Amino acid sequence: MDWFAPIDLYCERADIGLWAEPINALSNLAFPLAAIWAWHSAGRFGQRRTIVAILCLLAGLIGVGSGLFHTFANRWSEYADVIPIWSFVALYVLSAIALVGGAPAGKVARIGVISAAITTVIVLATSGDGEAHSHEADPLNGSLQYAPALLALVVFSAITLWRGHAIRGWAVAATGVFALSLGFRIMDLHLCAVWPMGTHFMWHVLNALMVGLLLQGLIRCSPARDGVA
Template identity: 55%
Template sequence: MAWTDPVDIYCERVSAAFWAEPVNALSNASFILAALWAAVEAHRRGIRSPLAWLLILMAGAIGIGSFLFHTFANRWSELADTLPIWSFVAVFVLAAMHVIGGMPARRVAMVGGLVIAAAVAALWFATGEGTGPAPAAPDPLNGSGQYFPAMLALVVFTIIAFWRRHPGAPWILAALVTFAVSLTFRTLDRDICTALPLGTHFAWHLLNGLMIALLLQMMIRTGRFAQTAPR
């Protein structure tokens, strides 16, 4: 498999042209807007935590990587798409263990290796490496199964946040509901091309941008970053 091999898995793409997916490509602006909103709020609150700003930068990187994938649409741009996503997931999970779960930083560092290993495995699966021959039948979930661990993590953090009466609980619940809807749109995209040639993948981008915006705002407004920020 060459890095320049084309990838055509979305309704909107009907050719190999750079702008064959204009809506899918431009809808990635939602991630950039989420990062900008978070940056403005963090600056306003005087938050200087490197971890908070790393998450903000990673959110913007998701939008850039996904834009590359929906324009170049090949194997290397697929990696540019998935790597920022799973990097954000790994770092957010570690941050949430401390910010929401109250886990000591040392213990968070201990489980960090496991989280990173899981993210690498998900990335390996997502890019099709090491999966062996292609399955005889299409994936009924259209590749959405790779995101179930992220969904499970949000469910767990939602339960913990409400159990601990964390002020960010409503934000996390809103993010969970948003992600559930966005995952549905991603799953449906391949199967409705005839009825809706544009597809629904763009809705996955828009709603995921909103989900990440909610998570970042939760961290900035109610997490330990907010509690320790200078006034």
């Protein structure tokens, strides 16, 4: 594997230069902001647990990894992009079960680390070749990989609505924002001719908002319990 093979996937990138996607790269600042917002709320609501700290850290790392990918645009930076994303997804699902559903958070955190490791291995094993893509070759612009995440959010929202859980508003809002962000990701290459900078930066901004909403829901709607990680 060539770790430095250039990857050209987005409308804004017109060459293989280091700073060829400034808007896509800088829009990732939204993720650390979402993490800071969440950590501030965790302090307000007495939820500065280990599991919440890890989730906030991963949220910030999503922005760092994606920023690296849209700056260097090669194989190693692609992994820096996708690994924090799927690690966050794996751990958040288990955290929601623990902190919202009432399962022991310490035990779920350990399971979450294992799940994140397994997810990382799967991502490494299934990642595609580093080459330029086009909307003719893939009308969804590689977005089909996020279908499981959208399905998980829809199911999560449905369950919280069915149970009347306090987190339901946050879950539904996060699901709607993620569906909208997927639309911007899909349309990126389709609009190059009329909008050269593309729409992928909105995928970052809206995903950061989605992450922020999920974290806020988890933090604000979890019962305060002493002695739990």
